Amino acid sequence: MIQPPDSTSPAVRTSARDSTSLVMEARSLKKIYGSGEKSLAVLSDANLSLRRGEMVAIVAPSGAGKSTLLHLLAALDTPTSGTVYFANKAIETNDDDAALAEFRNRAVGFLWQRHQLLADFTAAENVAMPLLLRGEDFTRALGTARKWLAEVGLENRADHRAGELSGGEQQRVAIARALVTGPSVLLADEPTGDLDEQNAWAVFELLERLHRTHGLTSLIATHNLALAARCDRILGLEHGVLKTRGAAASASGAPGGEAS
Ligand code: ADP
Numbered sequence: 021m022i023q024p025p026d027s028t029s030p031a032v033r034t035s036a037r038d039s040t041s042l043v044m045e046a047r048s049l050k051k052i053y054g055s056g057e058k059s060l061a062v063l064s065d066a067n068l069s070l071r072r073g074e075m076v077a078i079v080a081p082s083g084a085g086k087s088t089l090l091h092l093l094a095a096l097d098t099p100t101s102g103t104v105y106f107a108n109k110a111i112e113t114n115d116d117d118a119a120l121a122e123f124r125n126r127a128v129g130f131l132w133q134r135h136q137l138l139a140d141f142t143a144a145e146n147v148a149m150p151l152l153l154r155g156e157d158f159t160r161a162l163g164t165a166r167k168w169l170a171e172v173g174l175e176n177r178a179d180h181r182a183g184e185l186s187g188g189e190q191q192r193v194a195i196a197r198a199l200v201t202g203p204s205v206l207l208a209d210e211p212t213g214d215l216d217e218q219n220a221w222a223v224f225e226l227l228e229r230l231h232r233t234h235g236l237t238s239l240i241a242t243h244n245l246a247l248a249a250r251c252d253r254i255l256g257l258e259h260g261v262l263k264t265r266g267a268a269a270s271a272s273g274a275p276g277g278e279a280s
Contacts, residue, residue, distance in 0.1 A: 042108065043237045044070040044093060044205055049102035050260075051088050062088045064260030066102070070205070070239060075231050077248035078241045079265060080257035086241035089257065090207045093239070094128045095120055106205075125154050129198035133210035135190040137197075139183030143169055146182050147196045154201070168196035172226060188219035192226065199230060206231065208240040212247065220244065 049066040052059050062085040070076060078086050091097040093104055098113040105111065106127055113120065137146045147165035152158065169178045172192040182190060191211065198206060211227065212220035224247045231238045240251065248254050254265040 041072045042069055043072050043106070044068070044239075045105040045108075046089075046093060047103050047105070049089070049092055049104070050100045051085070051092060051097075052100045062260060063092070063099070063102075066257070066260065066262050068093075068239075068255070068262055070237050072204075072237055073235065074253070075228070075236075075238045075240070075251045077251040077254045078239065078257060078262070079243070079245060079248045079254055080241075082243075084257045085260060086257060087209050089262075090130075090209050090239070090241060094130050094207050095123055096130070121154075125150055126201050127203055127205060129201070129203040129206045131191075131194055131198045131206065131208040131211045133213040135182075135194035137182035137190055137193055140181060142179050142181055143174060143185065143189075143193045143196075144178040146193055147200050150197060150201050164200060165196070168200050169193070171230070172196045186219075187215055188222060191215060191219075191223050195223070195226060195230065199234065199236075204235075204237060206236050206238040206240075208238065210241055210243065212242065212244060220247065224250070 046066055046068040049063050049068075050061070051063040052061045054060055066085075066089055068089075078089070080086055088097070092099050095104065095111050095113050103110050106123065111120075111123060137143075138149075141149075144162050144165045147168050148156075148158075148161040151161035151164060156164075166175065166178050169175050172195055174189060174192055174196070177185060177189060177193075182193060185193065191214075195211075198208075206227075208227065212223050215223060224244075227238065227240070228250065230236065238251075240248075242248050256263045256265040
């Protein structure tokens, strides 16, 4: 299991700065929607280095381009120019579909603001879906899904239809679904944005725990500064460029200042 950086160990801090610990990078990402007079430049030169075990927040106003950036990192969309690297390999969104599907299904877990669950399917079936899509046996996939539902505290809701669950429960199911394939990176787009304060904290604490116990590298877009402050560092997104806003939990010893 990958451990998060240890605040007290200089050796770990050194290795965390080593390029071998880079999990995901974005270099000179540009995204322009549309063309001609109606074109909209959302990302102009976004650079990012995510190191193994980091939990990083992106805080920026609505419309700044957070979703666009996360979609590019997850290879759900193609940049106008620039490159995303995963484990030092460039991700080509025009690769053959199988290679790309493999990346999306195994390398990265994605969490949306709205859970995007299938309301008529049970919680367990929703969580099992990414495993079924990659061809796993149904019974086995359901078994793994149940384990993940237990991890997010919902073992007793496994056979309830997703549409019957509360907002906080639905987001927990979505977290289980994002992680069921065992990705190393979790990308979360305003994961608590639809929840009341109490549920937002509960969901964020769950994300923190899973981040730690599963050795994840997490990038979380949020409006919530109090939640962002619990991350290792905070990035802003201004005029299409990522900027370091602060090393939030600087006591963690996590590296900062990667974005430029
Ligand atoms: P955020 O997540 O920070 O709210 P988004 O990345 O969703 O920002 O959007 C950034 C800007 O890009 C917004 O002005 C939005 O309207 C625009 N935008 C997003 N997706 C598209 C699209 N597919 N086509 C055209 N414009 C888009």
